[in-house]
Amino acid sequence: MxxxxxxxxxxxxxxxxxxxxxxxxxxxxxxxxxxxxxxxxxxxxxxxxxxxxxxxxxxxxxxxxxxxxxxxxxxxxxxxxxxxxxxxxxxxxxxxxxxxxxxxxxxxxxxxxxxxxxxxxxxxxxxxxxxxxxxxxxxxxxxxxxxxxxxxxxxxxxxxxxxxxxxxxxxxxxxxxxxxxxxxxxxxxxxxxxxxxxxxxxxxxxxxxxxxxxxxxxxxxENHIHPVVSETAHMKQTVFISNDSFTVTKLEIDGQDTYQSGHYQLATIVKGQGKVDNQEVKVGDNFLIPVNCEIKVDGQMTIMMTTK
Missing domain, CATH: 2.60.120.10 (Jelly Rolls)
Incomplete structure (x- = not known):
């Protein structure tokens, strides 16, 4: 899927x-x-x-x-x-x-x-x-x-x-x-x-x-936020918060890479444009990444994602 x-x-x-x-x-x-x-x-x-x-x-x-x-x-x-x-x-x-x-x-x-x-x-x-x-x-x-x-x-x-x-x-x-x-x-x-x-x-x-x-x-x-950052070749992942209410992650894409999560993700493009699974995406596009779904990303864009 x-x-x-x-x-x-x-x-x-x-x-x-x-x-x-x-x-x-x-x-x-x-x-x-x-x-x-x-x-x-x-x-x-x-x-x-x-x-x-x-x-x-x-x-x-x-x-x-x-x-x-x-x-x-x-x-x-x-x-x-x-x-x-x-x-x-x-x-x-x-x-x-x-x-x-x-x-x-x-x-x-x-x-x-x-x-x-x-x-x-x-x-x-x-x-x-x-x-x-x-x-x-x-x-x-x-x-x-x-x-x-x-x-x-x-x-x-x-x-x-x-x-x-x-x-x-x-x-x-x-x-x-x-x-x-x-x-x-x-x-x-x-x-x-x-x-x-x-x-x-x-x-x-x-x-x-x-x-x-x-x-x-x-x-x-007091706004105490302790982001957890990880990077691959063309993607920077920042997990801002993960608690009983929600987990919020930012993906910054700079080229071709792949992403997979063990959870479903509610994803929104907030900056830039590119492709996700060979489909053109741009600012304002919203898509569900089903659980355990690996996606291919390509472009210059920022994706915000939320799950629980």
Missing amino acids: GILFFKPIPRPALWGHTLVKDYFGYQDFPDGIGQSWSFSAQEKDSTVCLTEPYQGMTLRNLWIHHQELFGNQEGEFPVIISLVGPEDDLSLQVHPDAKHAQKVGFSSGKNEAWYFIEANDDANIVYGHHAKDEKELRKYIQEDRWDELIKHLDVHPGDFVYLPAGLLHALKKGSIVYEIQQATDITYRFYDYHRKDAAGNERELHLEQAIDCLSYDPKEM
Whole structure:
């Protein structure tokens, strides 16, 4: 079995316009798209396979009925993979851990990670806060001292940032990101800069739910990533993270080489172009590498891959 291509799903957002469409060559996308789902097996929104013999089948159906592609995994499909291009700052958010998610009917929490494909020279993200406990947090909020509350982290092209459940975080404009998140589709909006819509209304917040999930551990507000790098003749492999939620790998291809993994891989071309198994690929292409499938690669390109 060779690689299987998937059609991305456009996701409208108030902070989107044409950046995702233009950067990744998704010319069939309308304007106003903030991100695209490269891989999703959500019940109401699953990416569709473009390759025979599974053409027209959703990733969700493949996961349920063709586990031979994935190595006989159990449970729900574990992740959503997105390409994100914010053209305005996103609201500040918190994701629940397993304990909090189970309270509202989900089986697992929501850890997340970002790989920065592009970032402006002065790009940063919201990453944590300064409150030592809930009492102090509420004092910041009551006094509208949001700028003093929020911590920031500078980011650069090629950076990898892990976002554990409970971390206050937000993407800001000026970057293009490959995003990995656990498939628990729940997010609590903590703060939105008092922005108003055309009718003069601020966006809905989920402040109490967010506070209920929020971590105050300063160690969880430090981005400790220890990449593991290996190289062959024309390929550099970087494993950024491997935990119970997901394993994320970057392949940098410079010529002809081969790649094989003992796990299935959800692959997205984030830079360059070339060939995979003699098929032309370019930025924005998304394909599943089935379990134990060896592929031939050729070209000048960067491939981001996720598995569990």
